[in-house]
Amino acid sequence: MSPVVCIGTFSLCRGFYFKDKGIPVTVSLFYDLFFIELHFEPAKLSVIMSFGLFFSGVVADSCDNNGFSCLLPGTMFVLASTFLAQKQAFGLELHLPFAIFACGKGPFKRKETIMLAYTFVEQGRFELREKPRPELQDGRDAIVRVTLGSICTSDLHIKHGSVPRAVPGITVGHEMVGVVEEVGREVTSVKPGDRVTVNVETFCGECFFCRHGYVNNCTDPHGGWALGCRIDGGQAEFVRVPYADQGLNVIPPSVTDEQALFVGDILATGFWAARISEIKEEDTVLIIGAGPTGICTLQCVMLKNPHRVIVCERSEERLRFVREHYPGVEVTTPEGCKDFVLCHSAHGGADVVLEVAGGQDSFRLAWECARPNAVVTVVALYDKPQLLPLPDMYGKNLTFKTGGVDGCDCAEILSLIEAGRIDTTPLITHRFPLERIEEAYRIFENRLDGVIKVAVTGRGR
């Protein structure tokens, strides 16, 4: 085989291999061409060089993000073989800078640009894929290295096709904490190195709704639930957060990642629900549903010190969890709920009802258990339309408040966690690394093994 064909084949192989991994190969290929063009005589040495680069790509591929030490020998090999090739052929001076440049564009570049991301492929199918690492797109963006994430029921809604605005191909996940890697020019509230919570809502902070604290209705085209739905989310190694000044909150040093994990989504939801429900100290409060959001709501309701809190839940396992962790709280089941509330309230029903279950009959149960002039807050997301039978409730004069979290209280929630007044860590029943997220989904989705919430640890923590 002629030396040119030989070198060309190796270069081409390496080119395709790198291309497949998303690595820019232009520079090193240019270098090869330059090398071949000028000096195809010492072909053997060029082949060694090409081999070296290819080998380093394989080494880089087989080690993980924190495997710098594994990466090093591969790179040294490339450098050495290139160096030798050049030295024997032309002397060192001319080509050493090129060699370093080519190596830098090879394995090192790959480590920076490729990451694992759990991806919404099509209805019914999520997959862990390699994707380019996100980059800043706007001066108000931040890139966050995800250290801990979680799986939310809303992720399952995307998987099962009940979130029509979810875009196939996006990385899912909207519950996460991490470390700021990079910020855009206009970001002022966080800096690289800060540990942060990420808000499920993306909001501009400037429009009419944002200025009034109704951030869920932000009119910005990117506003609302974007992360892990319309744009790439956080079940990945890195995530780009738009409007970082609004969407990120710095975690106090004494608060752990696990303590802060739910701040940006389910805890924000519970906090918001309790805040808008006008709870007074003499009230009997009924919470329907003791899933993860129900428990977060319960904790936030308890901050208001109501006279009595009743939790209604169908699952015996979840009722046991409530009994165990919140001994002062009364529990009941949907079947016995109406009678139980009647017996345990002073005015013919609960003063405040928070509906967090989203079950088939839970909306009806909510207004039926409410006393006249009560507040009924509906946090739940339903699969189907719900009936509001006004004739049946005529004269009850109920006030309904309906859901869609305004997640703008994250700083306050973090300070309550810091003060030891909120603790959602008992909700984390399972822990998996990102590489095993499939398994985490299987357990969460099928409610196996007593799961409440799963924590997914990022790479390179």
Ligand SMILES: [Zn+2]
């Ligand atoms: Zn969620």
Ligand SMILES: [Zn+2]
């Ligand atoms: Zn806005």
